[in-house]
Amino acid sequence: MYRIALILKCLLWFLGKWDVDLTWLPYFSNPYTQYNNIKEAKYLIANNYNPYSSDGIFQKPLLIYGLIIIDNDLVFLIADILICFLVAYLFGAKQGYRKSILLFYHLNPIIFANIILKNTNVFDHLFMLLTIFSALKTKFLSPILFGFLLYLNPQYFIIFAAISVIFRRETETTQKFALKLVGFLLLSALTIWCLLYISYQITGDWQFIEKTYIDYYFPKDHRPTIGFLWALFSGLFSKYKSLYHAFFILLPICYILPLYNLFVKYAKREKEYLGFMIGVSLFCSFLYFQYVSISDLVIIFILLFQRYDWLFNSLPTIVIVHAGCLILFLGGGLQLIWTDSFTGNPNFTFFQVFVSYVFYVILVSEGVREMLKFRTIQKTEEKEKIKDKGEEEKKLKDEKKERKVIDDKLKED
Amino acid sequence: MFIFFLVYVQAQFSSKLHFHYPNADESIAEFRIINKHEIDFTKTTQPFSLFPRSFLENLHIEGKVRELYISSTQGMMPELNAPQHGVLIITNEDADQQIAINQISEIFRIAKYNMIHDQAYYYKFNGNQSYLSFMGFDDDTIQVGKVLLAQDPTDNICIDGIESILKYFGCNGKKGVAQIIDPNTIFRSSYLSLQAKFQYDESTKTAYQKIVLLVKYETQSISKIFNLDPNLSYHSCPEFDSEFIQHSTREITYNLKSAEQFRMGQLSKIQDDTNMIKYSPKITLRKFSAGPWFAFDSYIHLQVTANEDGIVSVLLYFPHEFTPIYHTLETNLESQKQFIWEKETKKIIINAKIKQNETFLVKIKFSKKLKSFEEYPHDPERGQDIITTPVIFNGELYLTSHQVTRQPYPDFSMPFNILTFSSLAMGYFFLQILGMAVDKFILNKPEKGSLAQRLLRKIFSLISF
Numbered sequence: 001m002y003r004i005a006l007i008l009k010c011l012l013w014f015l016g017k018w019d020v021d022l023t024w025l026p027y028f029s030n031p032y033t034q035y036n037n038i039k040e041a042k043y044l045i046a047n048n049y050n051p052y053s054s055d056g057i058f059q060k061p062l063l064i065y066g067l068i069i070i071d072n073d074l075v076f077l078i079a080d081i082l083i084c085f086l087v088a089y090l091f092g093a094k095q096g097y098r099k100s101i102l103l104f105y106h107l108n109p110i111i112f113a114n115i116i117l118k119n120t121n122v123f124d125h126l127f128m129l130l131t132i133f134s135a136l137k138t139k140f141l142s143p144i145l146f147g148f149l150l151y152l153n154p155q156y157f158i159i160f161a162a163i164s165v166i167f168r169r170e171t172e173t174t175q176k177f178a179l180k181l182v183g184f185l186l187l188s189a190l191t192i193w194c195l196l197y198i199s200y201q202i203t204g205d206w207q208f209i210e211k212t213y214i215d216y217y218f219p220k221d222h223r224p225t226i227g228f229l230w231a232l233f234s235g236l237f238s239k240y241k242s243l244y245h246a247f248f249i250l251l252p253i254c255y256i257l258p259l260y261n262l263f264v265k266y267a268k269r270e271k272e273y274l275g276f277m278i279g280v281s282l283f284c285s286f287l288y289f290q291y292v293s294i295s296d297l298v299i300i301f302i303l304l305f306q307r308y309d310w311l312f313n314s315l316p317t318i319v320i321v322h323a324g325c326l327i328l329f330l331g332g333g334l335q336l337i338w339t340d341s342f343t344g345n346p347n348f349t350f351f352q353v354f355v356s357y358v359f360y361v362i363l364v365s366e367g368v369r370e371m372l373k374f375r376t377i378q379k380t381e382e383k384e385k386i387k388d389k390g391e392e393e394k395k396l397k398d399e400k401k402e403r404k405v406i407d408d409k410l411k412e413d
Numbered sequence: 414m415f416i417f418f419l420v421y422v423q424a425q426f427s428s429k430l431h432f433h434y435p436n437a438d439e440s441i442a443e444f445r446i447i448n449k450h451e452i453d454f455t456k457t458t459q460p461f462s463l464f465p466r467s468f469l470e471n472l473h474i475e476g477k478v479r480e481l482y483i484s485s486t487q488g489m490m491p492e493l494n495a496p497q498h499g500v501l502i503i504t505n506e507d508a509d510q511q512i513a514i515n516q517i518s519e520i521f522r523i524a525k526y527n528m529i530h531d532q533a534y535y536y537k538f539n540g541n542q543s544y545l546s547f548m549g550f551d552d553d554t555i556q557v558g559k560v561l562l563a564q565d566p567t568d569n570i571c572i573d574g575i576e577s578i579l580k581y582f583g584c585n586g587k588k589g590v591a592q593i594i595d596p597n598t599i600f601r602s603s604y605l606s607l608q609a610k611f612q613y614d615e616s617t618k619t620a621y622q623k624i625v626l627l628v629k630y631e632t633q634s635i636s637k638i639f640n641l642d643p644n645l646s647y648h649s650c651p652e653f654d655s656e657f658i659q660h661s662t663r664e665i666t667y668n669l670k671s672a673e674q675f676r677m678g679q680l681s682k683i684q685d686d687t688n689m690i691k692y693s694p695k696i697t698l699r700k701f702s703a704g705p706w707f708a709f710d711s712y713i714h715l716q717v718t719a720n721e722d723g724i725v726s727v728l729l730y731f732p733h734e735f736t737p738i739y740h741t742l743e744t745n746l747e748s749q750k751q752f753i754w755e756k757e758t759k760k761i762i763i764n765a766k767i768k769q770n771e772t773f774l775v776k777i778k779f780s781k782k783l784k785s786f787e788e789y790p791h792d793p794e795r796g797q798d799i800i801t802t803p804v805i806f807n808g809e810l811y812l813t814s815h816q817v818t819r820q821p822y823p824d825f826s827m828p829f830n831i832l833t834f835s836s837l838a839m840g841y842f843f844l845q846i847l848g849m850a851v852d853k854f855i856l857n858k859p860e861k862g863s864l865a866q867r868l869l870r871k872i873f874s875l876i877s878f
Binding site for chain 1: 750
């Protein structure tokens, strides 16, 4: 079934005339992911200028130069298909779940619009999944891929919690685990340094660091996005901006240890928790980022739904539909009122994003709570089973003793 | 601040009124007042200030400011290629330029950020042979690095400044050439420019002050703009050492000091029978901003039509709040393009060869950026100025009109509320994750109660951690 959907999607992409400009769609692309930046960089490079002299190009040098050299839109379709298969392969332990991921992904118009828009965050998602894949399968590539992922988007540092869980699962002693982690971090740092140096060689100076890593957190764009902090930073006084930025950049790092603690206890043997853990980690990290695009949220929700069977038991499941409607329909509508007329209050856009995020926060935190309870129930049941087994054995032993005593008595008699 | 004279040895106070006639229907009147005094401020016992407060009511310049130049205009004068603008130049050795920027932004009512970061924008003017020049001071050069260009033409200070500056025209404006200036009606002119320069030379202990008032008006309506009551008689101001009225075309100069009496009616009569000069610019410029005013992106279109063959250079300038999208730059003729970045300002220089009666079209898209709270002017609804584009054609400088483009701005009324709600949600989530990471889950079998009790339990389990 999903194969048919995939073939239809590819045919639609190949045969459809996709010169239409979809950049008017709210929330689908933002200044960090838009393909317009690649076009701008291409033009400046063709005229012998450093593309990072201009404002507004946030993609990293290797990505820009890579896309200019490849110069074929097929790379976005290939990346998209790879992402889908990686998600299904890595996290779709149950057959039914695997099929539903593939169908949901390929039949999703948001994902298709993302391919048409040629948003460059598709490569961030791809490298994230490749990092997890290599952490599970081929160990030596994982630090290199993690370094590449951080080079592309530092916000993905939160994946380190999931990688720590994978490593802990596979090492017996704490010392070996610590050595493995330190080695991993050192290799990743080395990879990042090499990539930065190559970027310096390509662009000719270090200007790209200021534009793509520092200005990254201080953009001056005004298009509202579904990033929770957009409204906060857009309306903040300059005096306090640096303080808040420093605070919100560092806060995702504080999540790494709690997330590791949460999942290492329960994910030691079961692979299914890994996808859910990564979904929760990404949500924690992107909550503190101003510019979240809708495709980022789609990936997060696919991963969060991994444990859908027990999620349906909890109340927040119902709000997913509400949140989705709020973002796409009500939010889009209000966005058009504000952006097309500048007469509405931009706080309308903020409040509908805020309400959606309240629901997402409840969803994620209650999802984790239910997962822990579920695991606690499982553990309790296991313990009770063991206890019952023990009691049964004791009973049998007692019965045997009684029988022996009766037999002995009979013998005496 | 006011000039406080205690001791002066030698003074020179001259005034001149010069009439120009650029075309058949319009006239330009240029009032020029020069005042030089030797003043030894070290011998004064009371506190003094160098610059007239009347002209710069809000300006409180501290420190040793040695030179102050201020210009404010209203209307358009193509003959001078001068757009609406306000310019303030302060030359000082010790004063903190930051303080000066803060203070002068109050006068021009533009965002301070513009003045700090857009200082890369400047252009030099060379006075031409006639007395008409952009600055009005054709014999003075301006130090380019210290030009702070302001862009708020509707808030120019001509309106309040004219009336109070009259006292510096000598005799409190009651006598001399200043007598014909009527502060109530002078704004009916199509162009009005007030420029003042104040300077103090410590070595020669001389305070120098020069004020130029340029008024362009329809020749037929001279009596509606100036105080030219034919029944009034004109008396020279005794403070002036020299007073002249000059006409460009007939090269007539009236020395008012020697003329004992002069009637205003005679002035208007001279106006009626003079030969007029035709003025024809070499190029015609048209610049406009295209696209919906509410869009996040907008276009700039520039049309240059030449009346003769030549080379045209266009300097497009984008301050920090606008980012040009370079790959959308289009020109209809073959041209050389140069992109320059100076901190946060962006310049594009386009050179092209143009033939007679040919039109050179330039089009570029730019995106509007969101600014911080403090960077918005007091009236953000007015929009953001895109200042004039200098166009150099065969060595001559021409300036286009400026545009105003609407810019998005955040809701200024609710930053605290947004901060509170966002921090609440983020804090709740963080504590949830942290709490669950350290908590030991002990499962209690739920007691079966009524529906209301079970519902309440469920709600409490949701909100508690």
